[in-house]
Amino acid sequence: MDSISEKHIENGKTQFLMVLILGIITIFLSLFAMGQGSSSNLDMMATLKIILGLDSATELQSDIIWKLRFPRILMAIIGGAALAVAGALMQGCLGNPLVSPLTLGVASGAALGAAFAIVLGVSVLPYSHLAIVANAFLFSLIVVAIIIQLGNLRSISAESYILVGIAITFISGAIVSTMQYFATDAQLSQLAHWSFGSLSRPDLIQVQLISIAVLGLMPTAMKWSWDLNALSVGGDEFAISTGVNPAETRRNILILSALMTSIVIAFTGLIGFVGLAAPHMSRLIIGNDYRKLIPCSAIFGAFLMVFADTLGRTLFAPIVIPVGIMLSIIGGPFFMYLLLSNRGFRR
Amino acid sequence: MTKILEVRDLNFSWGDNHVLKNLNLDVQKNELVSIIGINGAGKSTLLKCLNRILKPDLGKIRMWDKDLSNFDPLNLSKLISYVPQSIRSNFSMDVFDVVLLGRRPHINWRIAEDDREKVSQTLRYLELEDFAFRKFDRLSGGERQQVIIAKAISQDPDLFLFDEPTSDLDLRNQIEIMKKIRKLVENDSSKSALIAIHDINIAARFSDRILLLHEGEILASGAPNEVLTVENIAQVFGVTCDVQLWNGEYIRVIVEDEIKQTK
Structure with missing residues (x-):
C-alpha cells in the first residue's frame, strides 16, 4: 500500500481514538453528575449500581436517581447531541460557520408558541406544562414548513x-415583545424562565420518546456525510461535479436538522450555544470530514451540556442556574479562547 | 475515431443576454480540445451547460450516444468532471480528503483500499505528495487549483471539463499541469478533455484542436495552425499579431504593440 494511504489510515485511527476518549469521559462525567446534587451525593460506583439495578439502594436514593437525575442527564446527553449535530449539519449544508440551530428561526418559532400558551393561554392542548411544549413544537413545525416551501x-x-x-426571528421576536408588553408579572417570569433553557422539565417517559426520535434521525444525518463534505468544502458547483444535487440535498438536510432542533427545544427551551460551539470544537479535533464530524459533534454536544448543567446545579446549590445560561457563560469564553488560539481558524 | 461528446444546437441565455447560439461541437475519444475567446464569450457557460450546472434553454447534449438530459448529478459525475477555476472554502479539510471526494461518485459510504490508493497515486502523479496532509484552505491559490484538478483526476471520468486550469499557476506549473493532462488523455483508453483557456500559446502547444468561440458561436474549429491565424485573432480579440512556427513543432502567437481599434 502507498505510504500516503497508510498515513491517511493512521490519522483516521488517531482521530477515532480521540473521539472514543471523549466519549468515555462523557460517560464518566454523566455518572458523576448523577451522583451529585443537593439532596444526596453518591459516588460513581454507587450510581452505576443503582442504574444497573445491582444494589439494594434505599428507595429514596433510587427515586432521586431514576425520577430526577437520570431523566435530566439523559436529556442533557440527547439534547446536547441533537443540537450539536443539527448545528454541524446546518453549517455544512449552508457553507457558513456562523450558523447555529437557532439561525433558521425554528427556535424563535418555538418561543412564539410558548408565549402564546403562557401569555394568551392559547394552546392546542388544555393549559398545563405540556401545553407550552405542544405549542412550542407546533410553531417550530410551522417554521419547518416554511423551510420546506423555500426549498421547493x-x-x-x-x-x-x-x-x-x-427575518422569521425578527418577526416572532416582535410579536413576543408585544405580548410581553401586555403580560402580567407572573407570565413574564414564566416566559423568561422558558427562554433560559432548562433540562428539568421532561419526565422519564418524555425523555425516552425524545431519545428514540433523535436516535432515529441520526443515521439519516450520517448518510449525508459525503454530500456535506462536498458542499461545505467546495460550494454548489463543486458539489454538482462531485455528484451531489445541492438544492435537494440542502433542503433535506435543513428539514432534518430543523426537526431535531424542534423536538429538543420544545422541551428544554432556548439552548443555542451548544449547536454553534460543539461542531467547531469538534473540527479542531478531527477536522471537517462529516463521517467523523457528526458522531464527534454529538459526543461533544452531550459533554458540554452535561458539564454545564452539572456546574449549574452544584456551583451555587441549592440555587440552580439554568443550563442555557451556564453554557453561554462558561462555554462562550472557552470557545473564543479555542478559536483565537488555534491557527486553523485564523486567516 | 470514436465520438465521445456530441453537442447540437445548444442555446443558453442569461436573461436577455443570448450567450450561446445554436452551438454545435464534437469531442473525439483521446482528444484534447481547447476553447478560446474573449471574456464573456461563453467559455465557462458552455462548460457549465455540459455538466448541467446550468440548464441549457435548448439543444441536445449526448455522451457515448446517450442523452445527458436524463442524467442525475451522481450518474453524470461518473462520466464527466467539471473543474472550476477556484473554490471558496469556509471549512478546513486535509488535501487528501478533498481529493478523496473524487471517489464519492463511485462509493457507497465506506472508503475501500482502492479508493485510497487512487487518491495517493493521483497526488503523486501531480507531485502533490508533500501537501497530502496539509489544510486545503491554508494553501496558496495555485496549490489549491492543483488540488481540485487532482480531485477531478481521482474521479476517473471519461471527459474532463477544465475551466482555466492554469490561471493561478506559475510558469513551470502551467506547462507541467498541461503536460500531465495531455498524458492522461493520450494514454488512457477513453479519456478526453475540454479546456477553457485564455493563454493562446499554451492552447496551441497542447491541444489537438482549438475552438474559437465568438459571440456565442464557434467561429473556427480545427488544428491550432488552422484556427490561430492572424485574421481570426484580429477579428475575435481585436489585436494584431504575428504567428510563428516554433522549432518546427508548434505555433506561437506574438501580440504586437499596436492594438487595433475594435469596431
Missing part, C-alpha cells in the same frame, strides 16, 4: 435560507 422554490441560495431565518 427553484434555485434558492444558501444565503436566502439564512436571511429568511433571520
Whole structure:
C-alpha cells in the first residue's frame, strides 16, 4: 500500500481514538453528575449500581436517581447531541460557520408558541406544562414548513435560507415583545424562565420518546456525510461535479436538522450555544470530514451540556442556574479562547 | 475515431443576454480540445451547460450516444468532471480528503483500499505528495487549483471539463499541469478533455484542436495552425499579431504593440 494511504489510515485511527476518549469521559462525567446534587451525593460506583439495578439502594436514593437525575442527564446527553449535530449539519449544508440551530428561526418559532400558551393561554392542548411544549413544537413545525416551501422554490441560495431565518426571528421576536408588553408579572417570569433553557422539565417517559426520535434521525444525518463534505468544502458547483444535487440535498438536510432542533427545544427551551460551539470544537479535533464530524459533534454536544448543567446545579446549590445560561457563560469564553488560539481558524 | 461528446444546437441565455447560439461541437475519444475567446464569450457557460450546472434553454447534449438530459448529478459525475477555476472554502479539510471526494461518485459510504490508493497515486502523479496532509484552505491559490484538478483526476471520468486550469499557476506549473493532462488523455483508453483557456500559446502547444468561440458561436474549429491565424485573432480579440512556427513543432502567437481599434 502507498505510504500516503497508510498515513491517511493512521490519522483516521488517531482521530477515532480521540473521539472514543471523549466519549468515555462523557460517560464518566454523566455518572458523576448523577451522583451529585443537593439532596444526596453518591459516588460513581454507587450510581452505576443503582442504574444497573445491582444494589439494594434505599428507595429514596433510587427515586432521586431514576425520577430526577437520570431523566435530566439523559436529556442533557440527547439534547446536547441533537443540537450539536443539527448545528454541524446546518453549517455544512449552508457553507457558513456562523450558523447555529437557532439561525433558521425554528427556535424563535418555538418561543412564539410558548408565549402564546403562557401569555394568551392559547394552546392546542388544555393549559398545563405540556401545553407550552405542544405549542412550542407546533410553531417550530410551522417554521419547518416554511423551510420546506423555500426549498421547493427553484434555485434558492444558501444565503436566502439564512436571511429568511433571520427575518422569521425578527418577526416572532416582535410579536413576543408585544405580548410581553401586555403580560402580567407572573407570565413574564414564566416566559423568561422558558427562554433560559432548562433540562428539568421532561419526565422519564418524555425523555425516552425524545431519545428514540433523535436516535432515529441520526443515521439519516450520517448518510449525508459525503454530500456535506462536498458542499461545505467546495460550494454548489463543486458539489454538482462531485455528484451531489445541492438544492435537494440542502433542503433535506435543513428539514432534518430543523426537526431535531424542534423536538429538543420544545422541551428544554432556548439552548443555542451548544449547536454553534460543539461542531467547531469538534473540527479542531478531527477536522471537517462529516463521517467523523457528526458522531464527534454529538459526543461533544452531550459533554458540554452535561458539564454545564452539572456546574449549574452544584456551583451555587441549592440555587440552580439554568443550563442555557451556564453554557453561554462558561462555554462562550472557552470557545473564543479555542478559536483565537488555534491557527486553523485564523486567516 | 470514436465520438465521445456530441453537442447540437445548444442555446443558453442569461436573461436577455443570448450567450450561446445554436452551438454545435464534437469531442473525439483521446482528444484534447481547447476553447478560446474573449471574456464573456461563453467559455465557462458552455462548460457549465455540459455538466448541467446550468440548464441549457435548448439543444441536445449526448455522451457515448446517450442523452445527458436524463442524467442525475451522481450518474453524470461518473462520466464527466467539471473543474472550476477556484473554490471558496469556509471549512478546513486535509488535501487528501478533498481529493478523496473524487471517489464519492463511485462509493457507497465506506472508503475501500482502492479508493485510497487512487487518491495517493493521483497526488503523486501531480507531485502533490508533500501537501497530502496539509489544510486545503491554508494553501496558496495555485496549490489549491492543483488540488481540485487532482480531485477531478481521482474521479476517473471519461471527459474532463477544465475551466482555466492554469490561471493561478506559475510558469513551470502551467506547462507541467498541461503536460500531465495531455498524458492522461493520450494514454488512457477513453479519456478526453475540454479546456477553457485564455493563454493562446499554451492552447496551441497542447491541444489537438482549438475552438474559437465568438459571440456565442464557434467561429473556427480545427488544428491550432488552422484556427490561430492572424485574421481570426484580429477579428475575435481585436489585436494584431504575428504567428510563428516554433522549432518546427508548434505555433506561437506574438501580440504586437499596436492594438487595433475594435469596431
